[in-house]
Amino acid sequence: MTASAVDSAVGLYRTVRLVRRFEERAIELVRSGDIVGGIHPYVGQEAVAAGVCAALGAGDLVTGTHRGHGHVLAKGADPARMMAELTGRESGLNKGRGGSMHAADFGVGVLGANAIVGAAGAIATGAAWARRRLGTPVVAATFFGDGAVNEGMLLEAFNLAALWRVPVLFVCENNGYATTMRVDDAVAGSITGRAEAFGIPASTVDGQDPEAVLAAAREAVDRARAGAGPSFLECRTRRFDAHHTFEHVVRLRYRTDEELAGIRARDPVDIQGARLDAAVRAEVDEEVERVLANAVEFALASPLPDPLTALDHLYASGLRPRPGSGV
Amino acid sequence: MPWLSYQKALNRALADAMAADETVFVLGEDVRAAASTVTAGLVGRFGPERVLDTPLSEQGFTSFATGAALVGMRPVIEFQIPALLFLSFEQITNHAHKFSLMTGGQCRVPVTYVVPGSGSRTGWAGQHSDHPYSLFAHVGVKTVVPATPADAYGLLRSAVQDPDPVVVFAPSAALARREDTDLAALAPVPLGSGRVHRRGTDVTVVAVGHHVQDAVAVADDLAETVSVEVFDPRTLYPFDWDGLTESVGRTGRLVVIDDSNRTCGIAGEVIATMAERVRLAAPPARVTRPDGAVLPFSPELDRATQPSRAQLAAAVSLVVKERP
Ligand SMILES: Cc1ncc(C[n+]2csc(CCOP(=O)(O)OP(=O)(O)O)c2C)c(N)n1
Ligand SMILES: [Mg+2]
DSSP: OOOSOTTSHHHHHHHHHHHHHHHHHHHHHHHTTSSSSOOOOOTTOHHHHHHHHHHSOTTOEEEOOTTOHHHHHHTTOOHHHHHHHHTTOTTSTTTTSSOGGGOOBGGGTBOOOOSSTTOHHHHHHHHHHHHHHTTOOOOEEEEEEGGGGGOHHHHHHHHHHHHTTOOEEEEEEEOSEETTEEHHHHOSSOHHHHHHTTTOOEEEEETTOHHHHHHHHHHHHHHHHTTOOOEEEEEEOOOOSOSSGGGGTSOOOOSOHHHHHTTTSSOHHHHHHTTSOHHHHHHHHHHHHHHHHHHHHHHHHSOOOOGGGTTTTSOTTOOOOOOSSOO | OOEEEHHHHHHHHHHHHHHHOTTEEEEETTTTTTTTSTTTTHHHHHOTTSEEEOOSOHHHHHHHHHHHHHTTOEEEEEOSSTTHHHHTHHHIIIIITTHHHHTTTSOOOOOEEEEEEESOOSSSOGGGOOOTHHHHHHHTOEEEOOOSHHHHHHHHHHHHHSSSOEEEEEEHHHHTOEEEOOGGGOOOOOTTOOEEEEOOSSEEEEEOTTHHHHHHHHHHHTTTTOOEEEEEOSEEESOOHHHHHHHHHHHOOEEEEEEEESTTOHHHHHHHHHHHHSOOSSOOEEEEEOTTOOOOSSHHHHHHTSOOHHHHHHHHHHHHHSOO
């Protein structure tokens, strides 16, 4: 392991590189049929998760999205157990019960990716409020896309967070599209204006640059720890790949060829990589490859869950549901 | 005759409904790009005023459709995933459904809600695999679950023309189904009329949606020992009780396969109603999801949580064992 702090130049690079290569390996596993159901690739947006999570402490909390692998990994989850989750293994973070869109690791403060757009903001707000109330205050960062800012439930979360000065950081990953819908066709007013309307300080940052995201997130986290309540960060970013891997099979036309040709012009991995010595960069790259080779091997060698346990964990009380057949 | 897929049948039904009635319009997420394929070609043919791409604001656009319906339009909402019905449940059940009675009949709310890809999508896990048709039947919102391409066409046409809100579930497992179809014969299928897919004399299997295919397959497998009638209600609310009573009256035995959770699922209602109406020759059986099912991600677990052909065959064998 590279022993650099996650918020150092090397640490940030390691995170964006790890997330990038994790996604590329995962896409291969989608193609080979080892990951069933596909994924929403985070490729292109790595700087957001890396920068925000580097501003958080180990005990802080995050909630992720359907495009959530980056959030889970950047917060410190084990890539091998994450890959095992995506391949539906008993050794996965969620014992194979959650998959790509629900990966969670409470041990490192990941309260879960959430597949319902706009739904997690209020969950993060409640968790951060409760930790303060319980006398063990932390900051919660909640990620969501540009599509989510049009969901009423997220706007309700802004109000609660501002009203009760909750230490929560709302992170909007504005990648320009909600599936096929352009942000300009979907958002009346502005994204930051929504937060400002509730008195939440909001800023816009270059979401391709891990250090820019880190700096902005740090300010917000400091403010939250000082008791000044929520902040809002709009990270302008790009989704390099498909909305979901199904698009690799069924072509949807919503980005022009020109736009697609230039989409990778500002690559967070290269932006951060250029800040390192070539030798250091190569060393990190090599280490990341080792970690991921091990992750894939671990995942594919892990046993699949026993179908008889399909509804284990349904109830925390241990209540066993009636089966669907038989008397 | 050409092969018509279930998805294409829905697409054709929408296009025909829009061509037939100027007040029909479609709204939903990614409907112009036709991410689900069900709305393919509509914006090119009917223009952007009749095919609205909505922001991700399900609660808002569901009631927006109610408002448009109150003053004379016939909106068709496409919900990309079944969970969006949970999100907009209040808007559908507490507003669209109640306005007619609450206003003393001053208005009607002819909105159609279509979910292409309901139920398990194998690998889409807990929040994308629900099949909440029984909830809508319980509340009394008209609910249809077509099993075949021709029925998908016919029921969607009827749903759009119906004066009340109608939810149309298009099960993921049925979407790829194709059928040799006489396109000229495609026609609206009245809501509330069931269909017998296979005649039989020993037992009636009521199968909902994609499970109709399973029921027919099981009936074929068991054909040497038992004669199975397969009844597809097509509409769960209003239900074709008379059609089913006729069938169960003949066979005297009943098995239901239904992709709902067991408690308060439509299978329970079918069994209760037949117990009230028919003197059954043997205790009936149902094959459903388990109580409270949340579909786990891992494919084997996902399958283990849904009704299977093996379970259906076992249930049929059990019910016919007791000869009169
Ligand atoms: C409430 C809700 N509506 C619709 C969907 C289907 N859906 C999944 S992702 C997505 C687009 C989300 O766009 P955005 O928030 O910008 O995130 P991005 O995919 O760009 O990361 C949609 C419409 C959903 N999962 N939840
Ligand atoms: Mg987006």
